[in-house]
Amino acid sequence: MDPVEEMTVDELAARAGLTVRTVRFYAGRGLLPAPRLRGRTGLYGPDHLARLELVRELQALGLTLAAIERHLERIPADASPEDLALQRALLSPWAPEETEILDRHELDRRAGRHLDDEALKKMAALGVIEQTPDGTRVLSPALLNTAAELSALPLDTLISTHELIEHHTSELAAELQRVFQDTVVRPYRERGRPPDEREQLLELAAKLKPLMIQSLVGSFQRAVDRAIRRSTTGDEDRP
Numbered sequence: 001m002d003p004v005e006e007m008t009v010d011e012l013a014a015r016a017g018l019t020v021r022t023v024r025f026y027a028g029r030g031l032l033p034a035p036r037l038r039g040r041t042g043l044y045g046p047d048h049l050a051r052l053e054l055v056r057e058l059q060a061l062g063l064t065l066a067a068i069e070r071h072l073e074r075i076p077a078d079a080s081p082e083d084l085a086l087q088r089a090l091l092s093p094w095a096p097e098e099t100e101i102l103d104r105h106e107l108d109r110r111a112g113r114h115l116d117d118e119a120l121k122k123m124a125a126l127g128v129i130e131q132t133p134d135g136t137r138v139l140s141p142a143l144l145n146t147a148a149e150l151s152a153l154p155l156d157t158l159i160s161t162h163e164l165i166e167h168h169t170s171e172l173a174a175e176l177q178r179v180f181q182d183t184v185v186r187p188y189r190e191r192g193r194p195p196d197e198r199e200q201l202l203e204l205a206a207k208l209k210p211l212m213i214q215s216l217v218g219s220f221q222r223a224v225d226r227a228i229r230r231s232t233t234g235d236e237d238r239p
Contacts, residue, residue, distance in 0.1 A: 006036070006043040009088045016052040023052070025133050029069060031055055033077050050084035057088045059099045064130050101135045110141070111148040122151040125158045127166070176212060180205075 005011070013020045026032055030050055035042030058068045068182040075084070107129075108114050115123070120136070123129045129135050138144055150158065188194075188201055 005045050007045070007049075009035075009042060009044065012044040012048060012052070016051055016056070018052065018056075021132060021133050026052070026055060029065060031069065031072055046081040048080040048083065049080070050088070054084050054088045059137070059139070061100070062127065064127060064139070065132075070164050097112060099120075100138045100141055101132060102138055103135050107138070110138075110144055112145060115148060116153070117221060118155075119148065119151040122153070122158050123147045123156055124161050126150065172216070180208075 007015065008021055013023045017024065024033075032044075032048050035044045035048070037043070050081050055068055057156055063071070070211070075087075102110065104115075120131075122130065124145075126147050128138065130139060140147075147204065151192075184204065188197055189196070190207050220227060
């Protein structure tokens, strides 16, 4: 690292818009490479900042820390800040809302009801919230009220439902990501990452991803309708 670009953990946290406690927590979870040591002081560089920004982008997508850990495990430890920034830029159009960290009082106010520990456990099973050192992170504020209502269902039902949705949507997302990487991103990198193509790539991603989401939602709605027809009437699939 260029010594001019090195930062202490306090400076890194300030640049990333996080608390020092959260940065240390992420480092303890293996989300950051080890810093360079100068005596007993850890020094961080642009690559650490880029990873923290990527973590925040992934959280904005609603990913839990466990899912983020799995995602970062696939990124080389020596990935450049530029590669991390490109990945973050390609991810950002997916994010429909920002995550929030709330204390228990504000969480109850937003949900419109008192949420006991059991309700919070069920909402975490749905992937709507997770506990962090700074409070309860709401991964999907738009789903907070819905999740609070669903917390009346048995925990086993919620866990099974969430696992099914996570499994199948993760598989589909991985396939779509591979197609995008193989047909768009990889050729761009093989051409030496031409600066004049970078904006075109980001613009393409911004246009393509919302269309894919809309297509997925529509297809899923039709699939649910077909499944209900089959289970209640025995009818064959209809367009």
